[in-house]
Amino acid sequence: MPRATITPQQLRDHVLQLGEKHPPIPLDSVDRTVHDPSAVREAFGPVISYLSRVELEVDRNVLELLTLLPDVDETDRLFFADVWQPQEIQHGLILDRLQQDLGMEPAEPNTTVVSPKIRVLGALAHLRPVQEVARLLYYLTGAATERSAVLAYNRLSEGLERLGETATARTVVAPIKQQEPGHFAYYRLAATQMLQAGLLAPWQLRLTQVLRRRSFALVGVNRPGQEADYGRVVQTLGLGDDLESFARDISRVERELLWAGHKGMEVPGYVLAALRDAVGAHRERLATGGAAPA
Structure with missing residues (x-):
């Protein structure tokens, strides 16, 4: 069935609706009651730590966007400056407060250092044809990131419910995961x-x-050691039980749009390879006794 034509106005309306329906989550609106902090820390500490860091790195993400898209259009700017960034910052602050409640160290996000590969592409982005390529890459990256977040928060919520930590599952994780699909929809x-x-x-x-x-x-994989951290999150949440399914899910937008001419491609090879490398790095760290602390 042909995909309905999407107009710039429809895209802008989507952003405005996101802002109206999903304002940033106030810190005092969540119930951080945890009945068994040690059990939650043992089961999901690395996941909460990873997610809080990634959410708090949104300020660096904005710097990257401004580097890649020097002539960013008004709808993109409205989305990342007025909707996405304020929401993500609150997600990170809430999760960081939670992990400190669990007796863990506060997050240490990288909020200022833009990677060399972003700077190189950004140096060419003043050329309009290059900027259009960068813009599509931005959307594809955003779609994969947000879909990964949806899956992770779903698994985390289910796990917290199993532990009987209903307050955390329903007032911390649930409001966060409710906002992520709208971000994914924008990129798609x-x-x-x-x-x-x-x-x-x-x-x-x-x-x-x-x-x-x-x-x-x-x-969230930008520095040494973070690949293994990601692999640990995947394994902790049970997403490693079927990596191909996970890879297929997070790459659905680029598979449908960027690789539409490659009939029969279910998963871009580079996505599955990255996931396998992350899980492998985590297993290697465990085998050498270098597991990151919970």
Whole structure:
């Protein structure tokens, strides 16, 4: 069935609705009551720590966006400045407060250092054709990131419910996971609208494929050791039981849009390889006795 045409106005309306329906979650609106902190820390400490850091790194993400998209359009700016960034910051603050309640160290996010590969691409982004490629890469990265977050928060919520930690599951995790699908929808709609409007020539799409394959990174994996941390999250949440299914889910947008001409492709190889490498790094760290503290 053909995909309905998405207009710029529909995209803007989606952003405005997100802002109206899902304001940032106030810190005092959540119930951080934890009946057994040690049990929660043992079961999900590394997950909460990883998620809080990633959410709090949103300020660096904004710097990266401004580097990649020097002529960012008003709808993108409205989304990341007025909706996404304020929501994500609150997610991070709430989770960071929770992990400290559990007796863990506060998050140490990287909020200022933009990676060299972003700076290199940003140096060329003043050229309009390059900026359009960067914009599509931004949407694809955002879609994969947000879908990963939805799956992680779903598993975390289920696990907390099993432990009997209903306050944390229902007033901390549930409100956060309720906001993530709207972010995913924005990236999916924006990427689709770009391609429907014919904003990229065939050579730009080929360049996007090459850059995506070479630059793909799992969310939050930017420094040494973080790959193994991500692998630990995957294993802790049981997402490693079927990595192909997980990879298929988080890459659905790029599979449908960027690789539409590759019939039969269920999972981009670079996505599955990154997940396998992360799980492998986690297992290697365990085998060498270098597991990160919970």
